[in-house]
Amino acid sequence: MDTGAAMISDRYQKLLRQTFLDYQHHDTFFDNPLIVERAKGLHYWDVEGRRYFDAIAGVYAATLGHGHPRVIEAIRLQLEKLSFAPPMHGTADVTLEFVDRISAVTPGTLNFVKSFGGGSESVEAALKFARQYFRQTDRPGKFKFISRYHGYHGATFGAMAASGTGPRKSAFEPGPTGFLKVFAPNHYRDDFSDWEQCNRFAARQFEDVIVHEDPSTVAGVILEPVSNTGGVITPTQEYFQILREICDRYDVLLIFDEIITGWGRTGEMFAAQTYDVIPDMICSGKGLSSGTMPLGAMMARRDMAECFQQADKDNFAHGHTYAGHPVGCAAGIAVVEQIIEDRLDKRAGELGERLAARLEKLKRHGVVREVRGKGLLRGVELVRDTESNEPFPELGLALKKTALANGLLLRVDPSWFAVGPALIIDEAGIDEMCDLIDRSLVDALATVRG
Ligand SMILES: Cc1ncc(COP(=O)(O)O)c(C=O)c1O
Known part of the structure; x- marks a missing residue:
């Protein structure tokens, strides 16, 4: 898995110190860096040419996907x-x-x-x-x-x-x-x-x-x-x-x-x-x-x-x-x-059911309390175990990294994560996204459990 900071060139590190990132400390960003260069449809590419599945449409913005x-x-x-x-x-x-x-x-x-x-x-x-x-x-x-x-x-x-x-x-x-x-x-x-x-x-x-x-x-x-x-x-x-x-x-x-x-x-x-x-x-x-x-x-x-x-x-x-x-x-x-x-609104309703059903399957890992949401806006609550239902922020923090390493952009905060892809996504896109989420969650669990 990438360590993160090594990916940012000296020039970008310097320029980053000359600006600020929304609602996050530079050091947190250096830990999970993402500097994008281009985007199309459901994907971003970073300055190193790596592709990311954008599971949150930028941040719930790219309704029709990027660059429609x-x-x-x-x-x-x-x-x-x-x-x-x-x-x-x-x-x-x-x-x-x-x-x-x-x-x-x-x-x-x-x-x-x-x-x-x-x-x-x-x-x-x-x-x-x-x-x-x-x-x-x-x-x-x-x-x-x-x-x-x-x-x-x-x-x-x-x-x-x-x-x-x-x-x-x-x-x-x-x-x-x-x-x-x-x-x-x-x-x-x-x-x-x-x-x-x-x-x-x-x-x-x-x-x-x-x-x-x-x-x-x-x-x-x-x-x-x-x-x-x-x-x-x-x-x-x-x-x-x-x-x-x-x-x-x-x-x-x-x-x-x-x-x-x-x-x-x-x-x-x-x-x-x-x-x-x-x-x-x-x-x-x-x-x-x-x-x-x-x-x-x-x-x-x-x-x-x-x-x-x-x-x-x-x-x-x-x-x-x-x-x-x-x-x-x-x-x-x-x-x-x-x-x-x-009719992308209706489509979001239909695809949202498929998304919810796929996210429900994450419960098999024993760290998901609830899957919530409507249409193509869904959230997954992470807990230490489903008996205590205690929040599990370390898992979310690890997930943020493993998702990036797996080429996936999620909104993680840190005891829950959310997905809200572009409404142009199709069934195959939902499945690809959910496979990436599953893999990233497994990797994150491996990280926190040592
Ligand atoms: C629910 C909600 N309201 C308001 C805002 C503020 O919008 P903007 O960031 O475009 O100023 C946001 C942004 O994240 C939001 O999620």
Whole structure:
């Protein structure tokens, strides 16, 4: 097996010290280095020419696989025609076409659409939109947001404040006020004999917090329908029904962060549809451009937007130089059209069953507690043994290395790992990926057991 650090040339080591890697220490990276040079479809190649099976679509981004010709062509044509549009004193035709295509597939009346430069920007915009919406509709006291521990909503201040990932934010506190947290259902799972009951209990935590905070101060609940951080937590459908009822009862907005789950990944265009619940707002990113362009979008109920458009009301006091970017929008249109044409959302649902069944087989190693997820977003929880169910972070850390050595990219964190391949994967691709996962897990077990 490669030792890792030896693979990085002196030049790259030096350059790496002149930048930073997202959410990881240089030394950790030097231990598991990956410097990619090119990618196509389901694979990356590193600077040494080694090929990797990309089991996480970059990071849930390359929906159509890497370098999809239709998206590249759309970008090329748009670059030649119009590569930048005036952000404050105009917009572009393609930006409006993007609004049309996106609003045609959003659930309910969420047809107010604004594109941004990524997921965090979309979350940030949604939080600000919600607060200003309440101000402009005579409920100025509503400013608090409730989200969940372990949830991740982005790196900027508002999105970070809504995130429940302690180590990713404690260095920057205090953050903005008015961000409260509850636990996701799996926090209570050992207290209940069945998952349904556990979910009912967890959903009602939102109501408790809203009531105790005073509903007239609470603006919204923001959460990922299937939460990646925390280990691909997959609540029941009833959890969302209860949550929807609670939000309606207390005049609180339900905001879905679908930055990972959007664009077909869970078997429908949005996880909102997979769970049959209509939120008031959706934040999107990642897979919307299939990883080609920095792109996100915020979608809101049409009637919410009206309070920014009446003559006597203020406009939404928000904007970015690269919001509504023509090239990003062209990429987004191509991606969404391709998903629709090839029914990739439905395909993700079907292939997800095969993936789940294959991952279940990992239980034969005696270190898997649960396989969770929806569609082509699946997580596997690693434990020391299935009697104690104690987390097994050393195994995850070893898996990170053995997977790389076997030419496989996974998301490992470290007592669970997740897979979320491009939606263009087929049955053979699922089998190849799962064989690599199995082999890497066996190698990782051999490492930790000496
Ligand atoms: C669920 C979720 N929300 C928000 C974000 C932030 O998106 P971005 O990194 O594009 O700013 C991420 C990124 O990983 C995410 O997974």
